[in-house]
Amino acid sequence: MTSYLSALGMLAGAVVALGLTGVVAALRGWRPEVRGVRRGLIRGRLVRVVEELPPGWRDNYRLLLTGAAGAGALMWSLTGWPVHGLLAFAAVAGLPFVLYPGGSGRREVARLEAIAEWLQQLASVRAGGKPLEATIVDLDTAPALLERPVRQLADRLSSGVPARRAYRRLADDLNSRIGDDIAQLFMDHVTSRGPGLARALSAQAALVARQGTDLRDINAERAKARSEARRVSLFAIAVVTVILVNGSYSQPFATALGQLGLLVLGVLFVASLLWLRRMAMLEDEPRTLLTAEERAKEKEGEAA
Incomplete structure (x- = not known):
């Protein structure tokens, strides 16, 4: 069981590392063939x-991706768990689309x-x-x-x-x-x-x-529908942030199996935000x- 959980942790780490590597490569001008x-x-x-996106966000989105990669790496280093870093990266990179x-x-x-x-x-x-x-x-x-x-x-x-x-x-x-x-x-x-x-x-x-x-x-x-979607999304992100930052709340996710569950919850959360965005489009x-x-x-x- 221990080896199984370790494998899950390594897999989650590999996914996050690959994602951050892709961001760095994209910022340097590389594009997949x-x-x-x-x-x-x-x-x-x-x-x-x-x-x-509005011009300010659109013209500086590469800089935002750089900040998102830094936030993800910082969260990973502070918590020691890769999925926490991945969610931090996603939160920063997706902020303009939530706003x-x-x-x-x-x-x-x-x-x-x-x-x-x-x-x-x-x-x-x-x-x-x-x-x-x-x-x-x-x-x-x-x-x-x-x-x-x-x-x-x-x-x-x-x-x-x-x-x-x-x-x-x-x-x-x-x-x-x-x-x-x-x-x-x-x-x-x-x-x-x-x-x-x-x-x-x-x-x-x-x-x-x-x-x-x-x-x-x-x-x-x-515009009213977009405003409602923005409020709901920001509230949900605030709740998730509190859960991840507070040690007592995030304790169940401090295992390899918990990281896998958090990854699934994160995917579902992003899917719900995309659904709200689609409703407003x-x-x-x-x-x-x-x-x-x-x-x-x-x-x-x-x-x-």
Whole structure:
């Protein structure tokens, strides 16, 4: 029995050590080699979650991870138990997501406004009779939130990538229902080359701007739900902190078996916080175009 508990303790220590090593490696710029579409999807989801945070938290999140690793190591050294350190790390690293459950929604509103502005810019230039591809490539400015996907689209078009493929990649970069609608409009124009593109772009810009206004109103209504989720989460974290810091309360967890039980409780606790966060989030509209992963699976099916 003693050897079994020792093995559990070593396993818990190895898990924490691996996690802290991964944090240090990430802070130094290392990224896991996950090939193909899955790498882009995983990285895109992680980046999107961090980007939903307010600028102060978002821009300094790597520093926060450094502090979280230090807090985890300190808790481990003080208590002598690895799971205590892991929970301390998770508490510090997850603090901004607890303070801003489900995001504030402001970034998505700003993103819609940026898309509307860009479409209106394209409509203004296109009204002079310039081809769409040349308009996109030659447009000097783009809203800050769209600078990267717009630049990537312009680079693809200028390097000879077929227009339909470049527009489909734009939909992947935007990863939203609005992005699919814009890409579909561009691809339809590649097929028809009709004269009404400037009017269509202006109409799409007005539609996106109206959606941004509606989302702003919805976000204001859901602020109460986010506030409740934040209060519940902070109270729960405070209770857990008291239990871990107080020696008499944490005594049952001061064994290898207790560490395993604490790890399970910690996972359940994090899952409950994620559930609260999901309740406070606005659901994304379903996409109309196939995602990059779905297209890859479709090609694999055809090849088989």
